[in-house]
Amino acid sequence: MIGPTGTFEAELAAAVGPEHVERVDHAGGAGSPGSPGGPGQWRVRPGSAAEVAEVIRRARAHRAAVHPVGAAGRPPPSVPEGEPRPRVLVSTRRLDQVLQLDETSLLVHAQAGLTGLELERVLAPRGLSVGDYPPVVLTSSLGGILAVRTPGKSSARHGFFEEAVVSVSAVLADGRTVHTRAAPRRATGPDLARVLCGSEGTIGFITSAVLRIHLRPEARLVAAYVLPSVDAAVSAIYLALREEAAPSGMRIYDAAEAARHFDGLSLPPGHALLCAATAGPTDLAACDRDLIASAVAAEGGAATDPALADLWWRRLHAGEPTPGPAPTLQVTATPSKVRAVYHAMVGALAAAGAAGRAHISRFDADGAVLFVTIDEAEPAAAAERLAAVERAAVAAGGWLLGARAHKLDPYLRALREVLDPDRIMNPGALA
Amino acid sequence: MHAAIDPDRLQRELEAIVGPRRVSLRSVDLDTYARDMWPRLLLAHRDGIPPAHRPHAVAWPEHVREIVAIVRLARELRVPIVPYGGGSGVCGGAVPLHGGISLDMKRMQQVRAMRDTELVCDVEAGLSGERFERELGRRGYTFGHFPSSIYCSTVGGWLATRAAGQLSTKYGKVEDRVAGLSLVTGRGDVIETDGPSRALRGPSWTQLVLGSEGTLGVITSARLRVAPAPQLRVYRGFETPDIETGVAAIRRVLQRGLRPAVVRLYDELDTLMNSLSSHDEPGAPEPDPHRAPVPPVETGALPAWPEPPAPEERGVIARLRRLANASTLKREAMHAALGRSHLVNRLAGTVADKLARRGCRMIIGLEGARIRTEIEAALTFAELEAAGARDKGEEPGWDWLRHRYAVSYRMSPMFRDGAFVDTMEVAASWERLLDLYHSVREAIGRHAVVMAHFSHAYPDGCSIYFTFAGTAPEAAAAERVYDAIWRDGLEAATRVGGTISHHHGVGLLKAAYMAGEHREAMAIFEAAKASLDPDGILNPGKMGLRDRMRGQFQP
Numbered sequence: 001m002i003g004p005t006g007t008f009e010a011e012l013a014a015a016v017g018p019e020h021v022e023r024v025d026h027a028g029g030a031g032s033p034g035s036p037g038g039p040g041q042w043r044v045r046p047g048s049a050a051e052v053a054e055v056i057r058r059a060r061a062h063r064a065a066v067h068p069v070g071a072a073g074r075p076p077p078s079v080p081e082g083e084p085r086p087r088v089l090v091s092t093r094r095l096d097q098v099l100q101l102d103e104t105s106l107l108v109h110a111q112a113g114l115t116g117l118e119l120e121r122v123l124a125p126r127g128l129s130v131g132d133y134p135p136v137v138l139t140s141s142l143g144g145i146l147a148v149r150t151p152g153k154s155s156a157r158h159g160f161f162e163e164a165v166v167s168v169s170a171v172l173a174d175g176r177t178v179h180t181r182a183a184p185r186r187a188t189g190p191d192l193a194r195v196l197c198g199s200e201g202t203i204g205f206i207t208s209a210v211l212r213i214h215l216r217p218e219a220r221l222v223a224a225y226v227l228p229s230v231d232a233a234v235s236a237i238y239l240a241l242r243e244e245a246a247p248s249g250m251r252i253y254d255a256a257e258a259a260r261h262f263d264g265l266s267l268p269p270g271h272a273l274l275c276a277a278t279a280g281p282t283d284l285a286a287c288d289r290d291l292i293a294s295a296v297a298a299e300g301g302a303a304t305d306p307a308l309a310d311l312w313w314r315r316l317h318a319g320e321p322t323p324g325p326a327p328t329l330q331v332t333a334t335p336s337k338v339r340a341v342y343h344a345m346v347g348a349l350a351a352a353g354a355a356g357r358a359h360i361s362r363f364d365a366d367g368a369v370l371f372v373t374i375d376e377a378e379p380a381a382a383a384e385r386l387a388a389v390e391r392a393a394v395a396a397g398g399w400l401l402g403a404r405a406h407k408l409d410p411y412l413r414a415l416r417e418v419l420d421p422d423r424i425m426n427p428g429a430l431a
Numbered sequence: 432m433h434a435a436i437d438p439d440r441l442q443r444e445l446e447a448i449v450g451p452r453r454v455s456l457r458s459v460d461l462d463t464y465a466r467d468m469w470p471r472l473l474l475a476h477r478d479g480i481p482p483a484h485r486p487h488a489v490a491w492p493e494h495v496r497e498i499v500a501i502v503r504l505a506r507e508l509r510v511p512i513v514p515y516g517g518g519s520g521v522c523g524g525a526v527p528l529h530g531g532i533s534l535d536m537k538r539m540q541q542v543r544a545m546r547d548t549e550l551v552c553d554v555e556a557g558l559s560g561e562r563f564e565r566e567l568g569r570r571g572y573t574f575g576h577f578p579s580s581i582y583c584s585t586v587g588g589w590l591a592t593r594a595a596g597q598l599s600t601k602y603g604k605v606e607d608r609v610a611g612l613s614l615v616t617g618r619g620d621v622i623e624t625d626g627p628s629r630a631l632r633g634p635s636w637t638q639l640v641l642g643s644e645g646t647l648g649v650i651t652s653a654r655l656r657v658a659p660a661p662q663l664r665v666y667r668g669f670e671t672p673d674i675e676t677g678v679a680a681i682r683r684v685l686q687r688g689l690r691p692a693v694v695r696l697y698d699e700l701d702t703l704m705n706s707l708s709s710h711d712e713p714g715a716p717e718p719d720p721h722r723a724p725v726p727p728v729e730t731g732a733l734p735a736w737p738e739p740p741a742p743e744e745r746g747v748i749a750r751l752r753r754l755a756n757a758s759t760l761k762r763e764a765m766h767a768a769l770g771r772s773h774l775v776n777r778l779a780g781t782v783a784d785k786l787a788r789r790g791c792r793m794i795i796g797l798e799g800a801r802i803r804t805e806i807e808a809a810l811t812f813a814e815l816e817a818a819g820a821r822d823k824g825e826e827p828g829w830d831w832l833r834h835r836y837a838v839s840y841r842m843s844p845m846f847r848d849g850a851f852v853d854t855m856e857v858a859a860s861w862e863r864l865l866d867l868y869h870s871v872r873e874a875i876g877r878h879a880v881v882m883a884h885f886s887h888a889y890p891d892g893c894s895i896y897f898t899f900a901g902t903a904p905e906a907a908a909a910e911r912v913y914d915a916i917w918r919d920g921l922e923a924a925t926r927v928g929g930t931i932s933h934h935h936g937v938g939l940l941k942a943a944y945m946a947g948e949h950r951e952a953m954a955i956f957e958a959a960k961a962s963l964d965p966d967g968i969l970n971p972g973k974m975g976l977r978d979r980m981r982g983q984f985q986p
Contacts, residue, residue: 087583105860105891106686122443151630162635163607165892179953182856182893185604185929187593187642188945189974190959192952194638202956212891215686238548239495242659279690289807332630335550365550365656366610399630407622407637414962419954430633 008062015054019121020045024089032142036237039086043069047094049111049169049177049207056205057175057425059088064429066090066199070144071115077428085325090205092143098122098207107166107182111208112143119418130218131158132248132279134359134362135317141208149198150401151332152362152369156241157248157279159364164212168193170204173420182210186218201426217279222249223288224309225274226267227301230360231252231339233272237363238335239295245288249277249361251312254346256357257373260323264307274310328373328386331398334367341398345372348392352385370398436487436530444508445490446499453491453746454536460594460871461485462535469523469940470835470853471913472936473846478906484526485688486513486533493538495613495621495651502619502649503966505532511980513970514645516557516588519580521853522938524959526901528972529980532648536587543652550659551610554654557585561678572657575602575692576936579836582587593642595894597835599798599887601684601692602936604806606641608656613641614648625654639959644936645970661798665808668827669793669820675865676699677791678885678893680818685890689811690901691884695794695831698868700776700882701898702792709712710820735785740874769850769880769902793820794831850902851909855920858887858894859929867929868895873920875899878912945975 012021024043038201064086076089094114102108110119116138120130130138132155136156137145139352145153145161146168153161167182180193196204211230227233233252241245251261251274256274267273274296278288293303314320333341342358349356355375362369372389376382390400412430418421465482466472472482487510492498492821503918518525527533536557544553545567552572554563560581565698569572576596578584581760588594590612595604602608603656611625640647671677677696684691694958697705706984795815797808813918816822846852857874859867868883875881879901899916903909921931921944931937931944946953953975960967967979 094593101861102862104682107860107891149630149632149635172951172954176951176954178949178954181930181948181950182860182928183933184860184889184894185593185594185595185858185887185933186930187604187932187934188930188941188948189642189643189644189956190640190647191635192605192949192955194635195959196954197634198632199634203958213619214688217688242550242800246805255767277453281810283806283810284688284803287803291802334549336546361832389720393934401630402632403630404633405624405636408624408633409614410637411622411962412633414965415958418958418961 006109007044008064009124009343010059011058012042012064012088015058016044016046016051020047022093039084039188041087041089043089043091045091045094048188049095049171052090052095052205052207053171053175053177055088055090056171056173058090059086060173060175060422060424062086064088064423064424066201066205066424067149067426068143068205069103070113070141070147072144073197074144077426077431092141092207095143095207100210101126102216103128107210107215108208108213109208109210111142112146113208114412115139115141116145123213124216127216129214130211131155131164131214132422133158133161134249137159139160142209142211145211146197147200147206151399152330152365154246154362154366156250157215157246159355160366162197164191164192165197166210166212168204169208170196172204173422173425177207178199178204185296189194200413200429202429203419203425205425208226217248217281217285219282219285220279222275222277222306222309222313223289223293223304224304225293225301226274226304227272227274227296227298227299228341229270230272232301233274233296234360234368235344236274236292236295236299236301237368239298240288240292241363243291243295245291245295246280247276247288247292248279249275249313249316250292251275252360254342254357254358257359260357260373261359262311265308267417273304273308275309277309277313289362308316315406327359327384328374329372329390329393329402331370331372331390331393332401333370333396333398335365337397338368338370340396341393342370344392344396345370345389349374349385352379352381352388354385356389377421436508438487441488441508441510441532444504445501446490448504449490449492449497454494455489456487460489461487464489464518464529464535467518467523467525467938468936469518469521469526470846470851471910471940472526474851474906474909474913477846478548480906484513484528485530486527488693489515489533489535491535491538493616498534498615498649498651499619499621500717501532502617502968504518505621505967506617509807509966509968510963511538511968512649514587514647514649516585516591517559517583518937519584519934520588520592522932522936522940524938524970525971526939527635528939528978531968532978536649536651539651543909545570545572549610550702551654551656552657553652553654553924554586556585556590558586559585559586560589567657568660571595571660573602573660574608574655574657575946576605577835581836586653586655590641590650590653591644592938593928593934595887595934597691597794597886598798599934600694601797602658603762604887606638609641609853610654610656612637612640612650612654613652614650615650617966617969620938621651621714622648628641642936642960643794644884644974646936646976647969647975649969659800661804662801663804664796664798664832666794666796666828667812668823668824668831668833669795670790670816670823671696671793674791674868674885674936676819677793678861678864680793680815680820681885681888681893683818684811684814685888686793687814689807689892690797691795691807693794693796694888696885697792698872699791700880701884704788704882705792738825757892769900772876772878772880772947775784781866792827795826796828796832839956842893850900851913852898852900853913853916854935855897855899855917856894856933856935857897857920857924858892858931858933859924859927860892864895866927867924870923870927871895871897871920874923875916876919877919878916917941938948939973942973942975 094115095111539557971980
């Protein structure tokens with residue numbers, strides 16, 4: 001039953017306060033629910049989990065779609081085919097509180113709208129840290145980081161971001177709030193928090209999470225090395241990881257990327273630059289640095305100007321600008337495929353007569369992420385070139401950002417059907 | 432409404448799938464598959480009471496396609512399927528509550544591939560844990576998963592219950608080491624939950640299926656993360672004046688980013704029992720170094736108490752010594768000891784207090800790559816000493832390592848003699864851990880002799896392993912005491928914010944406590960069940976899920 005839009009707006013205003021509801025006609029482009037004559041589109045900013053639940057209950061009564069919006073403000077998925085429905089963009093911006101900080105167990109219970117960096121600013125003065133995740137990941141709100149699974153939310157030292165999740169609170173389509181129970185580990189059925197993570201708001205609307213945090217490291221060391229090839233650099237990294245080094249960050253630049261990122265740096269053709277940061281108790285940070293240095297030596301490389309590593313680290317963590325443009329595509333590959341995927345992409349670029357460069361980062365036991373930048377002379381051919389590079393990457397065993405396991409789609413649909421028969425929870429996502 | 436199962440048809444159809452040699456409807460087999468190692472069932476078994484729930488048939492599939500066909504058959508006939516690994520579960524998870532087909536996975540035991548560069552091993556679910564570790568050892572790797580059941584449990588059983596090994600502090604629990612699973616769902620499809628887990632969008636199907644104890648699918652194989660075999664092992668014993676100091680010391684080590692392979696802290700009674708027990712009694716199997724993944728070390732003497740006990744303590748010590756060496760314990764003496772559990776708990780506390788001015792025993796071990804382990808060990812031991820723990824040298828550490836599988840074999844003599852023994856493994860964050868310890872200990876102590884050790888430590892918390900022993904004049908009374916222990920113990924754990932199981936799983940034993948454990952979030956588990964097993968044929972009646980087979984059959 002779809003009531004008049006005026007009623008719905010009044011109900012939303014009653015749920016979150018009129019100052020936190022606005023009708024938005026522009027978002028979503030032509031044909032969106034907000035355009036003139038459409039069923040209506042609102043942006044609401046609930047200030048508590050209870051308000052989120054109330055918004056979702058109201059939306060369900062009106063069969064309105066609920067789309068979570070985090071700090072990145074990513075546009076909601078396009079409107080699925082079928083009957084036009086009202087739409088509520090639910091911003092987590094006001095869910096920005098640290099609910100509990102347990103310094104004994106190193107756990108923080110934080111609301112979904114807080115960004116990783118905001119949380120880090122709360123923790124830092126207390127000698128605590130979210131962990132050595134790539135800062136670019138931490139610019140998103142926690143709800144967004146948890147709801148969307150992407151490669152790269154990972155560090156060799158602290159693992160995959162989702163592994164830091166101890167419990168999640170979320171609102172289901174029927175307005176019920178679930179709190180998965182916190183425990184260091186358990187054997188009481190599936191990890192229900194990990195089912196909510198990655199579900200992109202389709203199973204539940206994440207309102208807060210309990211995360212494992214860390215003591216700030218006693219020491220942090222950075223170093224830079226030059227190796228005879230990208231392959232040698234990749235080998236050195238996995239050699240060091242096998243010796244159980246757990247660095248907080250590592251990045252390989254190919255020669256073209258190194259020249260672009262480090263003004264005036266000229267590596268011999270085919271060579272690679274490796275920057276590495278280690279952290280922890282001083283002895284361990286030094287141990288890990290030395291393990292990496294030994295692995296580099298074994299692969300025919302040698303240390304180079306540490307100022308390069310300092311600059312790399314400052315860019316990552318102190319906001320110093322990185323020379324643009326942003327990488328054109330990101331591809332992830334497992335450890336045995338990283339080299340082949342790199343060569344396939346660079347080869348495809350050369351075959352298309354284009355210039356390009358790459359860096360490889362976010363190494364862990366699962367693999368790494370390759371960032372490729374295509375230097376475009378004529379934008380007309382850009383799409384074709386990109387497609388050619390993507391095809392080459394996939395053929396070599398890489399995975400493009402946002403790939404899906406489609407064989408499981410019927411199961412996800414059936415699961416959603418049980419919890420959300422009216423399909424109000426972020427319809428269009430993961431579809 | 433009770434539907435009848437036509438055993439002849441079931442046999443015919445199963446034989447058409449797996450052949451006549453891998454199906455059985457013989458009574459002796461149905462009896463065997465009626466239970467696992469849940470101590471409550473052992474009580475009935477000991478007293479000669481026939482099993483309440485038997486399967487209608489047992490099948491031993493060898494191929495995924497056979498399992499697919501069996502699931503489709505079970506859907507058609509609407510009979511349950513209960514996956515069965517080593518049968519070593521201690522919660523009744525493999526009990527065929529509504530009969531049906533017990534699916535013994537142990538003929539699927541191939542190591543399918545070892546991908547060295549990925550450090551991933553693809554292995555079938557029915558492989559025995561000990562054989563898996565031996566196969567990896569031959570190739571220079573370890574899975575790092577050493578439950579005390581390693582000789583009688585399977586890889587699939589570990590995955591289905593979220594098991595933990597003794598070295599989990601370094602290697603993680605089994606769910607931390609899974610790159611992907613293959614399973615046959617209740618719809619009869621084969622699905623794989625991997626791909627590079629971090630790149631694929633959508634919820635984690637791997638983390639959904641792990642721990643589902645056969646209620647969401649039959650796990651047929653898994654891609655597991657392995658580690659290079661350790662180049663160095665360092666084990667030591669420490670002692671702390673009390674558990675509070677010990678717990679704080681362990682927390683400091685873990686939170687500094689150090690990863691020992693094992694940390695165990697025994698409370699006063701557990702420390703005392705450990706010191707009194709003799710490892711070289713007849714009947715306790717000595718691990719074979721060629722089969723068991725233990726380092727070659729020579730056998731040494733057990734650590735002795737430095738001072739002789741005072742005369743008034745001798746009686747209690749003698750009684751406890753008999754308890755600790757159950758196989759030599761006379762039936763009467765044991766009942767006398769266990770029948771007054773309050774007294775023993777209290778006396779043991781007092782005696783342990785006095786006797787063990789030396790406090791609580793701690794075992795700590797590190798292993799791994801040579802250089803990093805050396806450095807981590809030095810940092811770890813220094814941290815422990817700074818936190819007030821006293822170094823007792825290497826011997827207690829190696830001694831633990833040598834005998835770490837022996838304890839499981841020690842329980843059966845007590846059962847034989849009319850007592851019961853079980854263990855309750857709960858966990859909580861560091862902030863709540865001592866609350867959890869005192870609350871659960873008090874709750875169990877109302878009914879039985881109880882001791883505990885802290886093991887499986889994480890930066891954010893730790894698990895506690897309670898061992899309790901009780902007795903009653905006859906089986907029904909023993910069951911009542913047993914049930915009361917679990918009720919009071921688990922309620923205490925939930926009340927202080929702990930989990931009801933760290934690694935043994937749920938099965939039948941803890942099914943009634945799942946609602947308290949997960950509350951509204953059970954709705955998500957139920958939705959997953961409806962999706963993966965729409966007819967409710969997979970291991971029905973377990974884990975607190977809605978039982979769609981209830982009242983269907985009279986086994």
